[in-house]
Amino acid sequence: MDNSTGKSNTPSPLEDAAPETTEGWVVNSTGPLKGDVSVRGSKNAVTKHLVAAMLGDSPSTISNIPDIGDVSITARMLEALGCEVNIDEGRAIVDPRPISSSRVPIRFSGMNRIPILMVGPLLHRVGEAFVPLVGGDDIGSRPIDFHVQALTQMGAQIELTEEGLEAKAGRLRGAHIELPYPSVGATETVLLTAVLAEGRTVLDGAATEPEVIELALFLQRMGARIEMRPNRRYIIDGVESLSGAAHHLKGDRIEAFSYLVSGLITGGEVRVLGCSQDRLVTAISTLHGMGARFEITDSSVSAKAAELKPIAVETDTHPGFMTDWQSPMVALFTQCKGISVMYETVYENRFTYVPALKSMGAEIEMYNTPLGSIESRFVGSSTPCSVLVRGGSPLTGCDVDVPDIRGGFAYVIAAAAAEGTTTITGTHHLDRGYNKPIENFTNLGLDITRVQVPVPK
Numbered sequence: 001m002d003n004s005t006g007k008s009n010t011p012s013p014l015e016d017a018a019p020e021t022t023e024g025w026v027v028n029s030t031g032p033l034k035g036d037v038s039v040r041g042s043k044n045a046v047t048k049h050l051v052a053a054m055l056g057d058s059p060s061t062i063s064n065i066p067d068i069g070d071v072s073i074t075a076r077m078l079e080a081l082g083c084e085v086n087i088d089e090g091r092a093i094v095d096p097r098p099i100s101s102s103r104v105p106i107r108f109s110g111m112n113r114i115p116i117l118m119v120g121p122l123l124h125r126v127g128e129a130f131v132p133l134v135g136g137d138d139i140g141s142r143p144i145d146f147h148v149q150a151l152t153q154m155g156a157q158i159e160l161t162e163e164g165l166e167a168k169a170g171r172l173r174g175a176h177i178e179l180p181y182p183s184v185g186a187t188e189t190v191l192l193t194a195v196l197a198e199g200r201t202v203l204d205g206a207a208t209e210p211e212v213i214e215l216a217l218f219l220q221r222m223g224a225r226i227e228m229r230p231n232r233r234y235i236i237d238g239v240e241s242l243s244g245a246a247h248h249l250k251g252d253r254i255e256a257f258s259y260l261v262s263g264l265i266t267g268g269e270v271r272v273l274g275c276s277q278d279r280l281v282t283a284i285s286t287l288h289g290m291g292a293r294f295e296i297t298d299s300s301v302s303a304k305a306a307e308l309k310p311i312a313v314e315t316d317t318h319p320g321f322m323t324d325w326q327s328p329m330v331a332l333f334t335q336c337k338g339i340s341v342m343y344e345t346v347y348e349n350r351f352t353y354v355p356a357l358k359s360m361g362a363e364i365e366m367y368n369t370p371l372g373s374i375e376s377r378f379v380g381s382s383t384p385c386s387v388l389v390r391g392g393s394p395l396t397g398c399d400v401d402v403p404d405i406r407g408g409f410a411y412v413i414a415a416a417a418a419e420g421t422t423t424i425t426g427t428h429h430l431d432r433g434y435n436k437p438i439e440n441f442t443n444l445g446l447d448i449t450r451v452q453v454p455v456p457k
């Protein structure tokens, strides 16, 4: 049953009945992928801007929003709190004035990482908050201890229950917060809370990812007083109120990289529009190191290669090689002659997609010792943190089930480089984070369709 143009009609995690069939994507290689892909605003910024809108005393408008599941999940959570959310033609208007509830309903449990970011804004707006346990991809334990510690330092009383997090506060106050690791989400929690807290917050050890800076700039646009200092320090002076603001989101650097790699892995050439070079600097320099050639303009980046050389890469916080680029890069390693190495340092368990690539014919060995220079944060962990890839072996299509969003993209591009047919299930992970992936791949020349298939055992 082909449904190649429409969005998923797979039962979403919101529905209870156990389905007999699920949506899958069927991919047949068609040779080199060539053409243009326009990326929209980034998944990891759009949802945070929707949350920031909760802090205003008038509506905010966010444009260039991607058509992804995470936006609709976040919009439904905001609506459940009483916000009015209108999404149309890539633009979201959020009116936070009618917020009446402090509780994100339990049905949103496990859907994405956004509820924890709503705690600060809810405490400011209604003095208490309940958020269900955070979800997101299954890529290792993803604790919320930094968020809890920061909120507590700012005066919140927090109780963790089996269902989620309960919080209460009078007026929150500024504090000196030092993050043990530059967590993106914990930095965002501090920014979203400190902007309306009483007095000054000094945040040290903070994340400086472009999506975090984008959020800080949006908050500044809303009237927040935020300074950025060297050495991962933000200084935030709380204000009495914030107004709504408008922002056109910057392009998604994870998508941009992933599509550039889809061209390279198939021996083609993809030109990405809508994501500026500055967001891709480490991606470009790393691919350069492998022998890729780039054409870069103010509005586009394209990559091609006659032949690629192997390389050793370790993931890191910004401006390092980002963890979300890791899985498509490992897929590329499988088709690049010689031995390449990937060392994952941000997440404890981000190689869950590797066994499926091996079943397609990739030669990959996994190690739980660091094959790189960054000190491991996961000493003693039994999960692999490094992979060694013997590139150049041919891939053959087979049935694979997506473990997480970025691993899922790695499967699609591996399938594009493989002989035969690959059926990919668990594609709701991809729909949660990629804007119109079927349309984009089809435009690049890939034979890819949505189908209904039996649920994998």
Ligand code: EPU
Pocket: 043, 044, 045, 113, 137, 141, 142, 143, 144, 145, 146, 147, 148, 181, 182, 183, 184, 185, 186, 207, 209, 322, 323, 324, 346, 347, 348, 405, 406, 433
């Ligand atoms: N960490 C803790 N305690 C905390 C928070 C984080 O130990 O309270 C640890 C995590 O377990 C992880 C590390 O700190 O080992 C980094 O986590 P971070 O908080 O930076 O990640 P996040 O905010 O949960 C966001 C993106 C991820 C992206 C990371 C790193 C969103 C919704 N998610 O996650 O995106 O990988 O930052 O850049 O913004 C993806 O898009 O595929 C994705 C996973």
